[in-house]
Amino acid sequence: MNIINKKIELSDGRVIEIETGKLAKQADGSAVVKMGGTMLLATVTCAKEVTEGTDFLPLQVDYKEKFYAAGRFPGGFMKREGKASDYEILIARLVDRALRPLFPDDFHLAVFVNIWLISAEKDIQPDALAGLAASAALASSDLPFLGPISEVRVCRIDGQFVINPTFSEMEKADLELMVAATEENIMMVEGEMNEVTEDVMLGAIKFAHEEIKRHCRVQKELNEECGKTVKRDYPHDEEDEDLRKAVHDFCYDKCYALAKSAKPKQERSEGFEQIKADFLATLSEEDQEAKAAMVARYYAHEEKEAMRNMILDEGLRLDGRQCAEVRPIWCEVDCLPCAHGSAIFTRGETQSLATVTLGTKLDMKEMDEVLVQETQQFVLHYNFPPFATGEAKAQRGVGRREVGHGNLAWRALKAVMPKAPEFPYAVRVVSDILESNGSSSQASICGGCLALMDAGVKIRKPVAGVAMGLITDAERPNDRYAILTDILGDEDHLGDMDFKVAGTKDGITATQMDIKVDGLSYEVLEKALEQARQGRLHIMGEMMKTISEPREDYKPFVPRIVQIRIASDFIGAVIGKGGETIQKIQKETGTTITITEENNEGVVDIFGTDKDSMDKALEWINNICAVPEVGQTYHGKVVSILDFGAFVEILPGKEGLLHVSEIAWNKTENVADVLEVGQEVDVKLLEIDDKTGKMRLSMRALTDKPEGYVEPERRPRGNGGDRGERKDRGERRGGDRGERRERGDRKGGDRHEGHRNSDRPRKPFGHKNDENNGGNEGGNEQEIF
Structure with a gap:
């Protein structure tokens, strides 16, 4: 048994240990990350063959907290861990978003990453170690992972940035971010703040990245000591350069012209599909069948490049807007006569129906995680039905994406919500997306804010959110780029960065960021955050035209x-x-x-x-x-x-x-x-x-006392009073008290x-x-x- 141990010392003297070669040795890679008494076991396994028809990376990341880690029994009748909770799903999503961009584009083997909390010290937050554990497991494997990465939590406490604070320390924080990065680039940011400025948030990201660089260097040493520097071979996509050139020559100009036409989403999508179909018609029937997958891959590249270059060359968007322009907005409140609060928020082709319900303490959400047991006074649920994008299929439960989008909107609004005891109501906000072409999570924030004010909930300040995008020149990412405000769905997929920023007029309350390009400078990121602030203020101004402050009182039928x-x-x-x-x-x-x-x-x-x-x-x-x-x-x-x-x-x-x-x-x-x-x-x-x-x-x-009334003399009490001589207990008499009542009477x-x-x-x-x-x-x- 070849056990390898590595140590990372944090700036405050605490130590993180990484161990591999002891547990779960039959997995393709495994690692245990330990900090104090907290231990996480991460494993990675990879399929041997590609499932036919798979043209994407089938990566599945699961995070599970075992109740035995804290010496507790799981709740429920079965007394065992069940399906992943929302809390576990959110942590898994954070890790997934950091790992996914770092696999080769043509790697289509199924990869499963499992992260278990197996020992839990009550004041150490294990979720901040999950990304490091997953990356260490990949570093101990021969999978072609272009990492390593690490993930840390950074908070601002009493004006100072702190890495991976304890639960008790976090209670005093006014900024909390989860940051994932390689040694060279920021990959993912998500968190909540108490109306901090863009400069403060950017400073927190830089501070976190310096810590992550040290984690990555240790993992590279781990990879070398494990002897996994040479990666396994895998089935690569078949290439046909003549076909690639033919697709480019036939499709690129047509895609460019269609992208510049500013047609609505459905017409644009149908137009792009028609261009591909027209090219396939030029092939023989045999090639149409044999090369359909290859044509689809080459055509997707041409479509993406045409749209990106059109934006960089023309300074125009797919719907005809300027780069910093927000789509038309209309809002309505009190649209559901029997709801406690309701609003419709529509921005372009994205629409949210938001509602508010007020309840008692009995309606509050009880959280019972391994280390977190609390009651949530305010909850927000986000629903995305298939009809929102015109899809004809059934809706089957709540997906991970819905959990993540709902959590972001909840974080954005939580900062301005009134709290007990001044406000004793339980509050549930629901955002049902009725139509979607990008930025639906931010529409949920705007619609939720309007519905809360319509319900008479005394929020401290209105909140709005905007989704941003970035298109860069592959050769000169810091010199030639376009920052996009209020992105469409297509712009989200073809861009190099998408980030969502929500807040009040005075500062940021929540953010989510995914960066897919190497070498992006902090100067570009700073400009993008400033453009997001301007867009957020514009959206808030449009919202205030409908309702600018909470109603004075609740609706008549609100309990x-x-x-x-x-x-x-x-x-x-x-x-x-x-x-x-x-x-x-x-x-x-x-x-x-x-x-x-x-x-x-x-x-x-x-x-x-x-x-x-x-x-x-x-x-x-x-x-x-x-x-x-x-x-x-x-x-x-x-x-x-x-x-x-x-x-x-x-x-x-x-x-x-x-x-x-x-x-x-x-x-x-x-x-x-x-x-x-x-x-x-x-x-x-x-x-x-x-x-x-x-x-x-x-x-x-x-x-009134009767005239001449004389109070009768009381008889003198002898030994034992008027009860006679005390006998043994079985012969006691009741005196003038009557018979003793039975207790049941x-x-x-x-x-x-x-x-x-x-x-x-x-x-x-x-x-x-x-x-x-x-x-x-x-x-x-x-x-x-």
Whole structure:
């Protein structure tokens, strides 16, 4: 067993270790990357033969976090890892986008890259090591990979850039980027920011690249020590230079003219297909069949070069625009009368229908990853149906692309969203793409922003997004180039860089960048970011013509939230035994109620559409939490009758003893002759026992004392009082208290006031079983949303 170890020391002294030759040795390449107690195993395998008809790179990257890595059981009934979560898909996409451009254009063998988190130290973020692990596995193989690459997270914390910060450090960051690069070139950037400038973002990218260069040099050493500098041979595309020249001579000028004609997308696509068909018609029937794949490959190159050169030569776009020009925009809000918020955002041939739904804490998304367990108040979902591009096929679930585009839009809007406790609603934004010709993720950001303002959500500032492209001269990429604002779908595919920038008028909130050209200077990138800023501001100006700020109030049919704070001792009283009380309140008032515990207080949210019902629920809860006061009069209900008096509930869950002597000024011979269970009576609270909390009530104190009334003398109490001599416990008499009631006869549970369960931290409560009880120390704060 030939085990090879390499070490990378970060600028702050932390060490990353790379090991190969120990685990997964039957894979074409494998590596373990370790940082502290965190370990990732990456493997790469490659098919032996090309699947017939494959003219692309079938690369599959999967990232999986094993729950055993953190000593945890997976959730769910099966208690095992299932399909990839959105979080895992997003990490896999980051790695895929960095690796894919670095395989040869004619390499069509299926490649599978698997990255597993097998050990997890709780404060180290493993996703920042995934790209390095995948590249190290490729470096230990003989696949023709034109790397190596590495991937790091860079954050700005207290004004300083930090590489691969811990979870706790990231809480203070105002910029967070994932950057992937080779030793020479930036390949991929994605992240979110708190309205930072383009210069700050560019500085973070440069800082990350310097760290990545060191990672790449170590991997090159690893590749040499593994003896994998000579790469395997693979089936190359068959070439026919005469056919290539024939395709060029017949098709190039026609493609150039069509690209310059500024026809709509469908007409342009049909025109390009017709040019190819016309060339095939010049071949013999035998060659048409035998050389169809080769013709398609040569023609795709001519089509791409014609469009690129037209843009560089003419300074015009495929739809006739100038390079920095944004397509026509129209917007509409409040287009769906029953949605909480809605908007249509249309830019050229790209259209998003965005909607907003407001909910309670019970609607918030629960994340349960290996190292990340949190509740998301705001979610955004992006849907891309086939009809958006005129395709006639069924939609089968949510794809990786939809997850990625939705996450980018979510990051862009998250920076301006209001947060709890000032804003207690759960928020779901949905962007349904109805039509697409490029920049649909940015249309989702713009449409989502409009829908949020239409719903009355008090976002801090409006947000807009724009997708940019870059076309360069292959010989002089830094001298002859065209930066394109608001790219079309075709411009996305034929360009050397596409990047998306979203933000407010004051700075960037999210970005995604993919660079496919070697040797691109930072000066060109800086110019591209400035042009993106101008485009973003133009789009925002068009949006503001429709709605410029959030509505003053929510729509009439949007459920409202009344929020009150109660003493934590009363959380259990509101919930009741097994959730009985809170469920009863919800059922009888038609509201939804959640309870959380924050800073030793209970936060109660009452969610409903009818004001009277919400007021009823609020009064009910306030009564439960009310503190009985000596000397006050209460309208109570008789809950049980005894020989020596009755127990009266004066507030929900709060009972006091109405002694037979306190029913009337005249002597009451039989309590049952005067009172009955369920009868409502007015009583005065005379006393609360300091030790037990038991309450003594009176009815007669609310009436005038009869003239000449004399209080009867009480009999002196002997040893044992009026109960007689104490015998052994089996012979005790009840004295004048009557027979002891069975515990099951008591209303509201098996204890009187003053007996309480211990306090404990609580999660949001709605319909779950839970119980606690106790007293209160003051009034309840109330807020209405």
